[in-house]
Amino acid sequence: xxxxxxxxxxxxxxxxxxxxxxxxxxxxxxxxxxxxxxxxxxxxxxxxxxxxxxxxxxxxxxxxxxxxxxxxxxxxxxxxxxxxxxxxxxxxxxxxxxxxxxxxxxxxxxxxxxxxxxxxxxxxxxxxxxxxxxxxxxxxxxxxxxxxxxxxxxxxxxxxxxxxxxxxxxxxxxxxxxxxxxxxxxxxxxxxxxxxxxxxxxxxxxxxxxxxxxxxxxxxxxxxxxxxxxxxxxxxxxxxxxxxxxxxxxxxxxxxxxxxxxxxxxxxxxxxxxxxxxxxxxxxxxxxxxxxxxxxxxxxxxxxxxxxxxxxxxxxxxxxxxxxxxxxxxxxxxxxxxxxxxxxxxxxxxxxxxxxxxxxxxxxxxxxxxxxxxxxxxxxxxxxxxxxxxxxxxxxxxxxxxxxxxxxxxxxxxxxxxxxxxxxxxxxxxxxxxxxxxxxxxxxxxxxxxxxxxxxxxxxxxxxxxxxxxxxxxxxxxxxxxxxxxxxxxxxxxxxxxxxxxxxxxxxxxxxxxxxxxxxxxxxxxxxxxxxxxxxxxxxxxxxxxxxxx
Amino acid sequence: xxxxxxxxxxxxxxxxxxxxxxxxxxxxxxxxxxxxxxxxxxxxxxxxxxxxxxxxxxxxxxxxxxxxxxxxxxxxxxxxxxxxxxxxxxxxxxxxxxxxxxxxxxxxxxxxxxxxxxxxxxxxxxxxxxxxxxxxxxxxxxx
Numbered sequence: 001x002x003x004x005x006x007x008x009x010x011x012x013x014x015x016x017x018x019x020x021x022x023x024x025x026x027x028x029x030x031x032x033x034x035x036x037x038x039x040x041x042x043x044x045x046x047x048x049x050x051x052x053x054x055x056x057x058x059x060x061x062x063x064x065x066x067x068x069x070x071x072x073x074x075x076x077x078x079x080x081x082x083x084x085x086x087x088x089x090x091x092x093x094x095x096x097x098x099x100x101x102x103x104x105x106x107x108x109x110x111x112x113x114x115x116x117x118x119x120x121x122x123x124x125x126x127x128x129x130x131x132x133x134x135x136x137x138x139x140x141x142x143x144x145x146x147x148x149x150x151x152x153x154x155x156x157x158x159x160x161x162x163x164x165x166x167x168x169x170x171x172x173x174x175x176x177x178x179x180x181x182x183x184x185x186x187x188x189x190x191x192x193x194x195x196x197x198x199x200x201x202x203x204x205x206x207x208x209x210x211x212x213x214x215x216x217x218x219x220x221x222x223x224x225x226x227x228x229x230x231x232x233x234x235x236x237x238x239x240x241x242x243x244x245x246x247x248x249x250x251x252x253x254x255x256x257x258x259x260x261x262x263x264x265x266x267x268x269x270x271x272x273x274x275x276x277x278x279x280x281x282x283x284x285x286x287x288x289x290x291x292x293x294x295x296x297x298x299x300x301x302x303x304x305x306x307x308x309x310x311x312x313x314x315x316x317x318x319x320x321x322x323x324x325x326x327x328x329x330x331x332x333x334x335x336x337x338x339x340x341x342x343x344x345x346x347x348x349x350x351x352x353x354x355x356x357x358x359x360x361x362x363x364x365x366x367x368x369x370x371x372x373x374x375x376x377x378x379x380x381x382x383x384x385x386x387x388x389x390x391x392x393x394x395x396x397x398x399x400x401x402x403x404x405x406x407x408x409x410x411x412x413x414x415x416x417x418x419x420x421x422x423x424x425x426x427x428x429x430x431x432x433x434x435x436x437x438x439x440x441x442x443x444x445x446x447x448x449x450x451x452x453x454x455x456x457x458x459x460x461x462x463x464x465x466x467x468x469x470x471x472x473x474x475x476x477x478x479x480x481x482x483x484x485x486x487x488x489x490x491x492x493x494x495x496x497x498x499x500x501x502x503x504x505x506x507x508x509x510x511x512x513x514x515x516x517x518x519x520x521x522x523x524x525x526x527x528x529x530x531x532x533x534x535x536x537x538x539x540x541x542x543x544x545x546x547x548x549x550x
Numbered sequence: 551x552x553x554x555x556x557x558x559x560x561x562x563x564x565x566x567x568x569x570x571x572x573x574x575x576x577x578x579x580x581x582x583x584x585x586x587x588x589x590x591x592x593x594x595x596x597x598x599x600x601x602x603x604x605x606x607x608x609x610x611x612x613x614x615x616x617x618x619x620x621x622x623x624x625x626x627x628x629x630x631x632x633x634x635x636x637x638x639x640x641x642x643x644x645x646x647x648x649x650x651x652x653x654x655x656x657x658x659x660x661x662x663x664x665x666x667x668x669x670x671x672x673x674x675x676x677x678x679x680x681x682x683x684x685x686x687x688x689x690x691x692x693x
Contacts, residue, residue: 351615353580395622397615399651420651441652445622450652 023107024092028054028066030102041108044087061085062094062106069096069104084111091115127268130158134272138279142286145187151240151250151276152179159269160252160261162226165240165276167248168204169194178226190223197224203239203249217256224251234260238273242281250276292355305527308335308343310407312530314501316509320353320470320523328357328398329468329523332365334372341406342415344375347466347527348400349421356396360444363389364398378402378417378453382443389444397445401438401466405529410460412531417453419443422472425490426456427463427504431497433490436464461498461533470524471508476516484515501530558582558611561589570597571604578610578617590624594631603628608639613647625657634660 018025024041028034032054041048048057055063065083084093090112097105137150148165155163156179167175174192179185194200198215217232225232233256240247250273254260261269305313313333328350336343346368350357367388371381381402389398399420405412416424420442426434440451458464467489474484492511496504505528512524559576570593578586586605594600603624621637628635637657640648648654 349615351619395619395626397619397622397651399615420653422650439649439652441656442618445619446653446656 023109026058026106026108028104028106032063032066035103044092044108059085059087065094065096066104066106069098127271130154131271131275135275135279138276139282142283144280144283144287147276147280147283148177148248149179149185149187151280152177152185155179155250155252155269155272155276156181156183159265159272160236161255161258162229162253164224164226164251164253165248166194166200166204166251174223176223180226180229186226192221192223196221197237197251199237200249200251203237214261217253225253229253229255231256233258236261236266236269238266238269240273240277240280242277242284247277247281247284289355305333307532308333309339310532311343311405311412312501312532313343313345313527314505314530315527316505316525318470318509318513318521318524320521328352328361329470329525330361330365331466331525331527332368333527334369334375336406337372342375342404342413343406344372345403345405345466345527345529346400347403347421347468347525348398349468349470349523349525350398351396360389360396360398364400364443375402375404378404378415379451382417382419382440382449382451386441386443386446386449390447391444395445397442399442403464403466403527403529405464407531410531412458412462412529414456414458414464414529415453416456416464416466417451419449419451422467422469422486423454425465425467425493426458427465427493427497429459429461429498431494433493458529458531460531463493463496463499463501463504463528463530465493465504465508466527466529467508468523468525470522471512471526474512474516474519474521474524476519476521480517480519484512488515498533500533501528504528504530559585561586563589563593565593565597567597568599568601569604570600570602571606573606573609575609575611577612577614578620579612579614580616583614583617583620587620587623591627594627594633600631600633602634602636604636604638606638607641607644610641610644613644618647618651618653621657622653 018036018038021038022040024044025036025038026034026041026045026048027036034048034050034052034054034057036050037045037048045058048054054066057063058066061083062085082093082095084091086092087108090110093109093111095107095109097107099105134150134154137154138147141147148167152163152165155165160181162178162180164179165177167177170189172191173189174194175187175189177185177187194204197220215235215237217235220232220235224235232253234254236252238250238252240250250269252261252269305315307313315331315333317329317331319329329348330350331345331347334344334346346365348361348364350360350364352360364385367385368381371384374381374384397420399418401416401418401421401424403414403416403424405414407413416436416438417440418424418436418438419440421440423438424436426436428434436454436456438452438454441449443449456464472484472486472489475481476484489508492508493504496507499507505526508526509524512521559574559578559582562573562575564571572586572589572593574586576582590603590605593603605621605624625635635657637644645654648657
């Protein structure tokens with residue numbers, strides 16, 4: 001720093017050199033009186049004139065440094081320390097050079113910018129660390145509620161005295177999460193108009209991006225200020241930018257007795273908001289997607305079945321527990337439009353899994369519903385369905401069984417048609433199990449489909465079982481890796497001869513569940529169509545099962 | 551000769567100018583069936599004079615509905631390219647799946663567009679197909 005080895009001993013001689021030195025230089029003697037002040041020092045410390053006492057002329061930190069330096073005065077001070085302190089609003093370092101006489105030359109160096117740079121660097125490091133931590137916390141889960149809570153908490157901890165995360169409007173409610181510094185996030189929903197907070201409507205729209213808004217604390221509605229917060233001094237509304245979808249807004253509050261937000265802090269709040277917004281919108285998209293899948297899947301859940309026009313229907317569906325593997329088994333029963341006409345049962349299995357399978361399943365069910373007037377003609381129905389599903393982009397297909405069933409006297413007449421699906425099994429009263437003689441082409445991938453139907457008669461107590469290959473291909477058993485297989489299914493069904501439809505479904509499901517144990521399995525769907533065995537028909541209102549009196 | 555290295559499905563291909571034979575080893579299912587589609591599509595693109603695409607299924611493991619869907623897509627593409635698709639050495643499980651789903655005939659029928667002047671397999675109905683002379687592929691141990 002200052003390397004002068006020949007400090008002025010003769011002030012008068014060297015005074016002119018001093019006076020032009022670019023740094024403030026001040027010389028004071030043993031008694032604490034100012035001896036010389038150069039131009040720069042004079043400008044900095046107007047009261048420091050030769051003859052003045054240091055205590056009166058310079059800031060306290062410098063005069064006490066001077067006092068400290070001259071009091072020990074045991075020969076030369078080897079390595080004079082460096083003092084520093086404020087002069088006005090700037091920071092100076094004072095480097096002393098002590099002469100034998102006890103006179104001290106004070107070299108003053110302005111370190112304000114250096115200090116500021118250091119401080120900025122430290123803050124920057126803190127912030128980077130904070131943002132890193134924020135990202136880790138926010139991205140560690142795709143749970144929207146958690147993301148929102150973390151956002152409120154981190155913002156309250158590091159950016160303000162309190163934070164409010166406002167999520168996009170639902171109906172007339174604003175879902176909000178508030179958090180006081182050192183507090184826990186509180187989830188609430190405000191019945192409020194977002195327009196009551198300036199900038200909030202724009203921020204909640206998510207696009208176009210809007211800048212942070214300063215809000216006059218006197219104008220904000222009560223719900224913005226968390227309970228127990230007191231009077232807010234300054235409030236900032238920052239959008240939480242999502243990926244083109246609104247993620248919400250972050251409202252930061254500081255107390256009236258504390259400092260407000262600096263522009264720098266505001267920029268930083270925006271950086272944080274960008275991360276939080278990205279995480280929240282990712283979580284929201286994920287939540288939406290799984291909600292959609294969920295809704296579709298639930299929509300696809302089979303109806304509960306009952307007796308229709310003197311024919312017993314029962315169905316069971318066990319979805320795959322492996323959510324990645326959710327297949328697309330489905331079934332529907334469409335009751336006849338008029339008494340004496342057949343009801344139509346559809347049971348099918350869609351290729352693939354997840355959302356794609358769900359969408360295709362929905363398409364098939366809707367199309368078949370629309371084609372119900374043609375239900376008498378299975379071939380035509382399948383042909384039209386195939387045309388509706390054929391798609392040049394993919395060869396995703398479905399296999400299904402159509403079964404029309406109508407009561408005739410005490411029997412049930414059926415026509416069943418397989419479109420690439422395992423043929424239904426018929427359980428005779430004797431316990432014999434027959435495969436319906438129907439074959440056909442899968443639907444949705446091949447331009448031309450054909451199918452041969454089979455006509456069946458079910459005597460009272462006899463049953464036709466439609467099932468998906470989730471049963472026959474279920475792996476399990478004593479060794480854990482054997483296929484359930486069609487033979488085993490037939491044996492189980494043979495034991496079910498004469499049982500009511502619902503009991504057969506339960507029995508088949510139970511045996512299959514025991515077979516797979518805890519193992520993975522595909523969807524399993526089964527529909528049983530039975531000719532009721534006895535007189536219980538009159539005791540049934542068509543919606544509940546009558547008591548079975550075998 | 552080239553090989554692909556999926557985890558559960560290994561494909562080994564032998565190419566001539568007009569013939570490609572891909573051996574399938576392992577499962578053709580949801581997790582890796584698309585590898586076969588990629589491989590077959592790449593062969594169709596790489597061999598403009600290709601007339602026959604043989605899929606050797608002797609060592610095919612299990613096949614699920616997605617695997618079948620991929621075979622249907624390959625058939626669609628070979629038809630478009632006027633290439634004959636041959637599913638050879640089919641396992642009983644594959645045959646059973648193709649029969650139940652009614653896709654056996656479609657997948658094994660002689661391509662409508664592919665008319666062979668020479669060395670064609672003649673009546674390439676499903677059952678005749680297995681009589682196609684073995685390709686000079688040998689055991690095809692994959693590298």
